[in-house]
Structure formats: structure tokens, C-alpha cells
Amino acid sequence: MTKEPIYSPRMLHRDPDSPRPVLPTQLTSSTLRCSQFQTNVFCLRERDLLERFTSEVAQLQGRGESREFSFLLSHQLAEDLGKAFTEKAMLQTILDAEAKLPTGSVKDVLGLVRSMYALISLEEDPSLLRYGYLSQDNVGDVRREVSKLCGELRPHALALVTSFGIPDSFLSPIAFNWVEANTWSSV
Amino acid sequence: MEGIDHLADERNKAEFDVEDMKIVWAGSRHAFEVSDRIARLVASDPVFEKSNRARLSRKELFKSTLRKCAHAFKRIIELRLNEEEAGRLRHFIDQPAYVDLHWGMFVPAIKGQGTEEQQKKWLSLANKMQIIGCYAQTELGHGSNVQGLETTATFDPKTDEFVIHTPTQTASKWWPGGLGKVSTHAVVYARLITNGKDYGIHGFIVQLRSLEDHSPLPNITVGDIGTKMGNGAYNSMDNGFLMFDHVRIPRDQMLMRLSKVTREGEYVPSDVPKQLVYGTMVYVRQTIVADASNALSRAVCIATRYSAVRRQFGAHNGGIETQVIDYKTQQNRLFPLLASAYAFRFVGEWLKWLYTDVTERLAASDFATLPEAHACTAGLKSLTTTATADGIEECRKLCGGHGYLWCSGLPELFAVYVPACTYEGDNVVLQLQVARFLMKTVAQLGSGKVPVGTTAYMGRAAHLLQCRSGVQKAEDWLNPDVVLEAFEARALRMAVTCAKNLSKFENQEQGFQELLADLVEAAIAHCQLIVVSKFIAKLEQDIGGKGVKKQLNNLCYIYALYLLHKHLGDFLSTNCITPKQASLANDQLRSLYTQVRPNAVALVDAFNYTDHYLNSVLGRYDGNVYPKLFEEALKDPLNDSVVPDGYQEYLRPVLQQQLRTARL
Numbered sequence: 001m002t003k004e005p006i007y008s009p010r011m012l013h014r015d016p017d018s019p020r021p022v023l024p025t026q027l028t029s030s031t032l033r034c035s036q037f038q039t040n041v042f043c044l045r046e047r048d049l050l051e052r053f054t055s056e057v058a059q060l061q062g063r064g065e066s067r068e069f070s071f072l073l074s075h076q077l078a079e080d081l082g083k084a085f086t087e088k089a090m091l092q093t094i095l096d097a098e099a100k101l102p103t104g105s106v107k108d109v110l111g112l113v114r115s116m117y118a119l120i121s122l123e124e125d126p127s128l129l130r131y132g133y134l135s136q137d138n139v140g141d142v143r144r145e146v147s148k149l150c151g152e153l154r155p156h157a158l159a160l161v162t163s164f165g166i167p168d169s170f171l172s173p174i175a176f177n178w179v180e181a182n183t184w185s186s187v
Numbered sequence: 188m189e190g191i192d193h194l195a196d197e198r199n200k201a202e203f204d205v206e207d208m209k210i211v212w213a214g215s216r217h218a219f220e221v222s223d224r225i226a227r228l229v230a231s232d233p234v235f236e237k238s239n240r241a242r243l244s245r246k247e248l249f250k251s252t253l254r255k256c257a258h259a260f261k262r263i264i265e266l267r268l269n270e271e272e273a274g275r276l277r278h279f280i281d282q283p284a285y286v287d288l289h290w291g292m293f294v295p296a297i298k299g300q301g302t303e304e305q306q307k308k309w310l311s312l313a314n315k316m317q318i319i320g321c322y323a324q325t326e327l328g329h330g331s332n333v334q335g336l337e338t339t340a341t342f343d344p345k346t347d348e349f350v351i352h353t354p355t356q357t358a359s360k361w362w363p364g365g366l367g368k369v370s371t372h373a374v375v376y377a378r379l380i381t382n383g384k385d386y387g388i389h390g391f392i393v394q395l396r397s398l399e400d401h402s403p404l405p406n407i408t409v410g411d412i413g414t415k416m417g418n419g420a421y422n423s424m425d426n427g428f429l430m431f432d433h434v435r436i437p438r439d440q441m442l443m444r445l446s447k448v449t450r451e452g453e454y455v456p457s458d459v460p461k462q463l464v465y466g467t468m469v470y471v472r473q474t475i476v477a478d479a480s481n482a483l484s485r486a487v488c489i490a491t492r493y494s495a496v497r498r499q500f501g502a503h504n505g506g507i508e509t510q511v512i513d514y515k516t517q518q519n520r521l522f523p524l525l526a527s528a529y530a531f532r533f534v535g536e537w538l539k540w541l542y543t544d545v546t547e548r549l550a551a552s553d554f555a556t557l558p559e560a561h562a563c564t565a566g567l568k569s570l571t572t573t574a575t576a577d578g579i580e581e582c583r584k585l586c587g588g589h590g591y592l593w594c595s596g597l598p599e600l601f602a603v604y605v606p607a608c609t610y611e612g613d614n615v616v617l618q619l620q621v622a623r624f625l626m627k628t629v630a631q632l633g634s635g636k637v638p639v640g641t642t643a644y645m646g647r648a649a650h651l652l653q654c655r656s657g658v659q660k661a662e663d664w665l666n667p668d669v670v671l672e673a674f675e676a677r678a679l680r681m682a683v684t685c686a687k688n689l690s691k692f693e694n695q696e697q698g699f700q701e702l703l704a705d706l707v708e709a710a711i712a713h714c715q716l717i718v719v720s721k722f723i724a725k726l727e728q729d730i731g732g733k734g735v736k737k738q739l740n741n742l743c744y745i746y747a748l749y750l751l752h753k754h755l756g757d758f759l760s761t762n763c764i765t766p767k768q769a770s771l772a773n774d775q776l777r778s779l780y781t782q783v784r785p786n787a788v789a790l791v792d793a794f795n796y797t798d799h800y801l802n803s804v805l806g807r808y809d810g811n812v813y814p815k816l817f818e819e820a821l822k823d824p825l826n827d828s829v830v831p832d833g834y835q836e837y838l839r840p841v842l843q844q845q846l847r848t849a850r851l
Binding site for chain 2: 068072073075076079124125126128129130131132136139140143147
């Protein structure tokens with residue numbers, strides 16, 4: 001059987017001919033919140049995992065395993081790759097939405113939310129360390145930045161959920177005054 | 188077809204004697220025999236049937252629960268069951284009820300906090316069910332923070348009584364099981380106020396309802412708090428609310444073993460050391476950890492059997508499809524849960540030893556190990572209940588769409604289990620207590636004080652802080668010293684990193700608050716180390732049976748290497764292992780899955796659960812799933828009629844285009 005590529009890299013990358021992104025060694029707060037940095041690290045992760053996955057499957061097939069079984073055996077890399085692709089797609093969608101907004105407070109808060117999404121995704125992903133995309137110090141920087149973002153989002157938390165525009169009748173009393181809602185009125 | 192064992196082929200693959208593994212799981216041959224006998228007794232009694240639990244209304248469900256409790260009491264007397272057997276009977280009835288709190292909280296509270304005279308009077312009534320009691324502590328406004336309770340108990344020297352009062356809405360008692368409709372009495376926790384001073388939280392025995400007609404006593408407002416999560420589950424329990432309008436009780440109904448109030452209203456701490464309450468704490472948490480392994484094992488049993496029955500994809504040339512248990516992804520999700528069930532079983536056994544050890548030390552007035560025992564049990568309760576709750580839901584997902592049906596047994600199992608993550612201490616709050624203990628212990632490193640118990644590894648800080656794993660091939664990860672060193676180094680380095688970061692803050696408490704997320708993770712790493720080390724310790728014991736220890740060894744290293752994979756960021760970021768060594772661990776984990784695969788069904792058969800107890804069509808012992816799914820569907824009340832009620836009023840007018848004239 002012909003060993004044609006399983007997936008064409010063009011299907012997964014916006015800029016197939018761009019060089020592999022290079023990440024700065026020092027991750028400052030402004031770097032971590034920079035959309036270009038976030039995009040670069042998400043693209044780097046995805047591309048590297050794709051290369052590892054195709055390489056592993058090719059090796060297994062080269063040893064005589066069927067394509068289906070090779071996929072099964074490589075399920076962990078496949079899952080990591082699937083997740084990397086999905087998270088990159090979501091980040092890109094958020095950035096597109098953000099770019100359409102006029103400069104102002106809404107755009108600023110959305111930027112905080114976007115950075116929270118990007119950094120929490122990175123913080124929870126062990127493949128960044130396993131495959132060397134980030135160093136140990138880098139991971140520590142990401143973790144501290146997530147903590148800072150929590151503090152900065154805190155004053156906006158109520159307004160952000162109010163923005164969902166969910167009618168009161170759709171929400172349970174626990175979203176309002178739970179104590180009052182459970183008081184026995186006859187007392 | 189009826190009665191044929193469709194999983195016999197799977198059972199024949201076992202490389203160990205399942206009867207021997209049953210003894211290991213039960214803990215002893217005696218425990219196995221008692222449990223097995225009582226389980227069959229319950230399963231064969233039609234009153235204890237529960238497969239229609241989701242088809243009853245709330246009132247019907249509650250009444251049937253009262254009936255089962257009365258029947259159980261009757262059988263206990265008729266069969267002269269002892270305390271152990273009675274406990275197993277209630278366990279296998281498997282329906283949350285007021286009796287759980289009467290025996291599980293009300294009676295122990297009086298034993299631990301009542302004077303000998305109070306015990307003689309009240310335990311006598313309670314043990315014969317002449318009164319029914321509950322444990323009224325949590326309030327609307329305070330659950331985890333017991334010290335913030337608002338209910339008051341003010342001594343009245345003129346009448347020699349305590350006045351129990353609910354000063355605000357948030358002071359209403361809320362959640363106590365058995366309170367809503369059943370209990371005649373309660374141990375009520377309230378602020379003790381005498382001679383104008385607040386002495387903190389104490390327990391008071393309060394009668395709530397008349398023993399003549401069960402009506403609430405004057406100035407007492409009591410009822411059920413409402414429907415709860417799931418079909419069945421805790422909706423058979425009357426979790427209740429309770430409010431006092433200056434209710435009076437005799438002075439001698441304050442539990443006075445640890446402190447008392449004299450006739451003159453003077454508060455007198457007794458010479459009984461307060462540390463004795465820790466004994467109860469360790470015991471309660473041990474039962475919670477044991478419950479975690481029970482609940483997780485039920486879910487794993489169902490998911491494993493169904494995974495061996497269910498086939499999906501993988502057909503070649505029109506042939507039979509592949510059993511989903513043969514997929515590596517299914518194994519990667521299911522086998523770590525199987526390993527966790529055994530791991531929690533064994534750490535639960537170790538906690539039994541810890542309980543006897545703590546009790547002996549308390550008897551000798553030795554309080555030196557109490558801080559460690561407290562932190563250790565708090566962390567293990569949090570770790571095991573969190574993992575079990577997640578694991579039960581994962582097992583439901585592992586069963587695909589059919590897992591969503593109530594008759595799969597998994598939705599109700601999750602709903603009835605998940606409160607364990609909150610009661611007896613919120614899981615996150617408990618891990619913070621562990622974190623505080625770890626920070627204190629780290630602060631003592633270098634002071635010459637030698638840490639003991641589960642923190643003894645910190646005595647080897649010099650080595651653990653700089654060591655590198657010597658792993659060179661996948662099999663090296665089956666060396667207990669290698670695994671322990673990796674987990675110890677990870678836990679220590681995480682704790683030390685937190686301590687260093689804490690020291691950068693001028694205000695210690697502010698720093699603690701700022702680093703809460705990291706501290707919780709350090710606490711979890713410590714607790715995981717405890718579980719791994721106790722599983723390894725268990726393997727060093729004599730365990731009889733052909734091939735038994737081999738399978739337990741496989742499960743032990745599946746548990747450890749799965750955690751290593753899941754928390755790889757911790758191990759890599761602390762430099763405990765290299766990415767290459769992590770990759771070798773992954774290879775070994777995959778190899779272990781392959782070795783466990785033929786033993787999977789037998790390993791869950793070792794739990795010895797009757798089909799009645801499992802209450803799951805998907806997890807039937809005989810693997811006869813699809814015919815039984817159909818049978819259960821036909822029993823649904825919606826199938827009582829071919830044409831549904833409401834057709835004439837709400838469907839036919841739509842179909843016949845007669846909406847304008849229809850009476851909706």
C-alpha cells in the first residue's frame with residue numbers, strides 16, 4: 001500500500017511555509033499577554049506534536065503494524081495533538097473576535113479573558129515540558145501570571161457573568177439570595 | 188439463554204485465583220464470610236428490592252425507605268444479628284436513611300462527648316431505638332466554618348435550663364440527615380453562653396418531636412429541605428431544616444464530658460483532654476476512605492464488565508467487532524480506576540492501623556503525632572473522595588450512551604456518592620489544612636528535628652532535593668525504591684518551593700492566601716505519595732493465592748505510573764525525572780495495561796458484589812446486557828399505555844390542525 005501522508009500539514013496550519021516559531025527565553029508579564037506570543041506557542045506545540053505523531057505512526061507501520069493498530073498504539077500522542085489543534089483553533093477565534101472590537105474597556109477585559117484562556121491551557125498541559133517547548137522557569141512564569149490574572153479579573157467577575165444576559169427566571173435562587181429563597185415564609 | 192454466563196470466556200483468562208483475591212479485597216476471611224452471607228440475605232429479601240427506586244414519587248420513596256428500615260430492624264432482632272452483621276445489613280440495603288445518621292453520628296457524638304451518666308441514659312434509649320436522633324450542626328450560613336455557627340444556647344440560672352435560639356435566618360440548621368421528618372431528638376451544636384460570656388461551640392441534646400404523636404414540640408420549626416441531585420440517591424433521606432424560638436432544655440442535656448456548666452452557671456473545662464476528639468475524627472475519615480474504595484469499585488465493576496460485553500468498530504472482512512476493553516484508550520481510562528479502587532482499599536486498611544495507633548497514644552497521653560494524623564487523614568479523605576467522584580462519572584462515560592440510562596446503575600451511584608466531597612469537611616479546605624501542616628514541617632528542616640510518620644521522607648531532604656532518577660529502561664519503573672524516590676522528591680520539592688515563596692512575603696498569612704493554589708497542589712502531591720507508599724507496603728506483606736500478588740503488583744504500578752503521567756508537569760518542573768524517563772514510564776504503563784487486560788473481569792469479580800447490590804443492567808454478572816435493557820425499558824411507567832396521556836388534549840389538536848378550538 002502507498003504510504004501517503006496521513007494528514008497534509010497544509011490542512012492544519014494557516015501559514016504552512018512559515019518557519020517554526022522561536023520563543024523568547026524570558027517570559028515577562030507583557031510577553032505572556034502578547035497575542036503573538038500566545039499564537040506562536042500554540043502553533044509550535046501543534047506542529048511539533050503533528051510531526052511526532054506522524055513519525056511514530058510511520059515507524060509502527062514500518063514494523064508491519066496495520067494503520068488502524070498504529071493509530072491505536074499512538075493514542076496518547078493523537079489525543080495530545082487533537083487537543084493542541086482544538087485549543088489553537090479556539091484561541092484564533094477569540095483573537096478574531098477581539099480584533100473586531102473598537103479600542104476601549106470591553107476590548108481590554110476581553111483581552112484579560114483571552115489571556116486567561118491561553119495561559120490556563122498552557123499551565124495544564126504537561127507536553128510543554130515533556131517535549132521542551134517551555135523550560136521549568138517558563139512554566140513557573142506562566143503559573144504566576146495566571147494567579148495575577150485571577151486577581152485582575154476578580155473585580156469584573158460579576159459584570160462578566162451578567163453579560164451572558166440570562167433572564168432571572170432561567171437561574172436558580174442560589175444565583176441570587178439563597179438564604180432568603182429558603183426561608184420559611186410562615187415564620 | 189437465561190442463566191448462561193456470557194462472561195465465562197473472560198473469567199477463564201484470569202491468571203490468579205479469584206477466590207483468594209476476594210479475601211484480599213474483604214480484608215480477612217472472617218470479613219469476607221460475614222459480608223457475603225449478609226449480602227445474600229439482603230439480595231434474597233423482596234422488601235429490600237430497589238430496581239424500581241427511580242419510578243417512585245418523593246413521598247412513596249420516603250415511605251418505602253421507612254418500611255425498609257423497620258424491616259431491617261425486625262430482621263436484626265429475629266436473626267439476632269450482632270453489631271457487625273447489622274452494619275453490613277444496612278450497607279447492602281444501600282439506601283440513604285435516617286438510621287445512617289442515628290448510628291453513624293448521633294450515637295458516636297454522645298459516646299464521645301457525653302458523661303458516663305449521660306451515656307447510660309441516652310445511649311440506652313438510642314440503642315433500643317426508643318428515640319431516634321440526628322446530628323444538627325450545619326446551618327444555612329455555615330457549613331465548613333463550624334466556629335461561625337450562630338445558634339445560641341444561653342444558660343438560665345433561674346430555671347436551671349439552657350435556652351436554644353435561632354437568632355437569624357442564616358442560623359437555621361440546614362442539611363442534617365434524618366432531621367426533616369424522622370428524628371425525635373438531636374445533638375444540636377450551638378454557641379454556649381453563660382454569665383454573659385461566649386464559650387464557643389458545644390453539643391446539646393434537644394427533643395424535637397413528641398414521642399406520643401410525633402408532632403414538633405412547641406417553638407420548634409422543622410421540615411425537609413427539598414429534592415436533591417439524582418433519581419433516588421439521597422432523596423430517600425429527609426435532610427432537614429430546624430429553627431428554635433427560645434426552646435428550653437434541662438441543663439444536664441448539655442454534653443459535658445469535655446466541659447460542663449455548674450448550677451451556678453460557671454463554665455468548667457473538664458480534665459479529660461480535648462485531644463480525645465481526634466480519635467473520632469480519624470475513625471470517621473477512615474470509614475469515608477473505605478467508602479470511597481467501595482463506591483469506586485462498584486463503578487469500575489460495572490464499566491469493566493460492560494466494556495468486555497460491548498463491541499464497537501474494528502471488524503475485519505465482515506467479522507465480529509472488537510470488545511471496547513481491548514482499545515488502549517478504554518484501558519487508559521478504566522484500568523487506573525481499577526488500580527485506584529485497590530489502592531484506596533489498602534490505604535483504608537492502613538488508616539485502621541493509624542486509628543488504633545492514635546487511640547493507644549491518646550490513652551498514654553501522647554499527643555506528639557496528632558498534628559500529622561490530622562493532616563494525613565484530612566488529605567486522604569479529600570484525595571480519595573475527589574478521585575472517586577471523578578472516577579464514577581468517568582465510568583459512566585466509559586459505558587457510552589447506555590450509561591446515561593438510570594438502570595445502568597451509574598447515574599445514581601454518582602449522585603449518591605458526590606456529597607462525600609463536601610460533608611465532613613470541604614475537600615479543598617481539607618487540603619489547605621494539609622498544606623499548613625507541610626509548611627510547618629518544612630520550616631523545621633535544618634533545625635535538627637527529625638520528621639516522622641508520613642513526613643519521615645523529609646528527613647532525607649538533602650538527598651531528595653538534588654537527586655536524579657537512575658531509570659534507564661522501562662522495567663526500572665517497577666522498582667519500588669525508584670517510584671518512591673520520584674514521588675518523594677516531587678512532593679518535597681513542591682513543598683519547599685512553596686515555603687521559599689512564602690518567605691518572600693512580609694505578612695505570612697497574606698502570602699499563604701496568595702499561594703493557595705500552589706499549596707493545594709503540594710498537599711495533593713504529598714497525599715498521592717502516601718497512597719503509593721501504602722500500596723507498595725501492602726505488597727511487602729504475605730498475600731496468599733496463586734498469581735494474586737502479581738496482579739496487585741501490576742495494579743500498584745499502574746496507579747503510580749498513571750499519576751506520574753497525569754502530573755508529569757510536577758515531576759518535570761521539579762527536575763525529579765527527565766522527559767526520556769517519563770517516556771519510559773509511559774512504555775511501562777502501556778505494558779502493564781496489556782498484562783492486566785486478561786485479568787480485568789476477574790479483578791472486579793473479586794469485589795464479590797451481588798447483582799442486587801450493583802443494581803446495574805450493564806454490569807450484570809452474566810453479561811446478558813441487551814435483553815435486560817429491553818426488559819427494563821418495558822417496565823417504565825411511560826409504557827403503561829400505548830397512547831400517552833395528554834394525546835387528546837395536546838397532540839391530536841396539533842396533528843389535526845385544530846389548535847384554534849382546542850382547550851389547552
